[in-house]
Amino acid sequence: MSTSGWHGHATRRAVALAGCTALVLTLTAATAQARPGHHHPRDTARQTLPANDGWASHGTGTTGGADAAPEHVYTVTTWAAFKAALAVEGTAPRIIKVKGTVDAVSEGCDAFAAPGYDFDAYLEQYAPERWGLDTDLSAEPDDSPEGLRRASAARQNQAIKANVPANTTIIGVGRDAGIKGASLQIKGVDNVIVRNLTFESPVDCFPQWDPTDGDKGNWNSEYDSAVVYGSTHVWLDHNTFTDGEHPDSAAPTHFGMLYQQHDGQLDIVRGADHVTASWNVFTEHDKTILIGNSDSESTAVGDRGHLKTTFHHNLFKGLVERAPRVRFGQVDVYNNHFVADEDYAYSFGVGKESQLVAEHNAFTLPDGVSPAKVLKKWSEAPVTAAHNRVNGRSVDLIAVHNAEIPAETLRSGAGWTPTLRTKVLPAWAVPFVVDHGAGAGRLR
Known part of the structure; x- marks a missing residue:
């Protein structure tokens, strides 16, 4: 090797090592930010949201059940015990530790069916060739197949919903805790x-x-994994949201339409405010996250000036849409990694009076999927989208959207600048950091 060749090799090696060192330092800094640690740092169940960590840090901040007395710390292994811990009266701080997987439907769907309910009879009664497509089922009597479906649905609704009181921390113990x-x-x-x-x-x-x-009819389902409804100061951190054993790809079709049995993974609605979602994994789902559930003026009155939400260091993988879809809120989305597959529709839904800021995110799109699809315009609203990278290259998401989808031209500039952020990583570092740090079982 010539002297000049050796020097060139040494220089490239030094640059590579410097780059790796910088990435490690960046990861270390990001991980440090992920550890709240300011309140009982050795007990993760008593950790609180750090200062300036997204909208949930605004004002009084978010402490959950950090100050719970020993008698208000519960460890649960069953759905019944989990609901009982939530139902304890009073708003004194409480901590609920979930050990293993708590299953709300361990006895299966048949356990919720009202006497006389028969799905085959339902399909026969409301088949389009018999019922048509002009009349909904709202007027069907209680003893009809639809009436019995309603009664069955009410039983499931009562069984699987769990109301979370104020000043509560719910945390999984170890690496395999979950709620099913x-x-x-x-x-x-x-x-x-x-x-x-x-x-x-x-x-x-x-x-x-x-x-x-x-024009063909549709199946509509209920139940989100988590709903933030009119609540304030909520921190969702290091969770994994998945369809698990029941992906949409395995669902049958009836009446020529997908028998849809899922709604959303996370909804933030009805005037909810000051929410931070950090280091979560959202995967294997269609309609993933909805912020603001209606364009109607009656809903808008309660949503305007609210729905302030931050998403950072989350992994969005194998999703179809709504990551998130936004109405009204000032929503800050930074340092997230979006990994799409062939079913991808869009990530950011720009809805009525939304003020979305999407910066320093990384997107991994398959061949043939254009970055123009990242943004989807539902209503006229400005958006800020800067310093994002797609497949390793810097891309102006608004410019590429407007160039390829001129019928849905987006305006740049959401009209506000986020200040409640922890350390912001450059977009090139996001895939490595997020993919290795996000999700349940990775809390430090």
């Missing part, structure tokens, strides 16, 4: 932390057929 088939209702309360849990999406055992939904 349930819908966590964080409704009308303040100060809740949910961490280190794998949520397997609830399966709606009794979806409703609506002949009037679209």
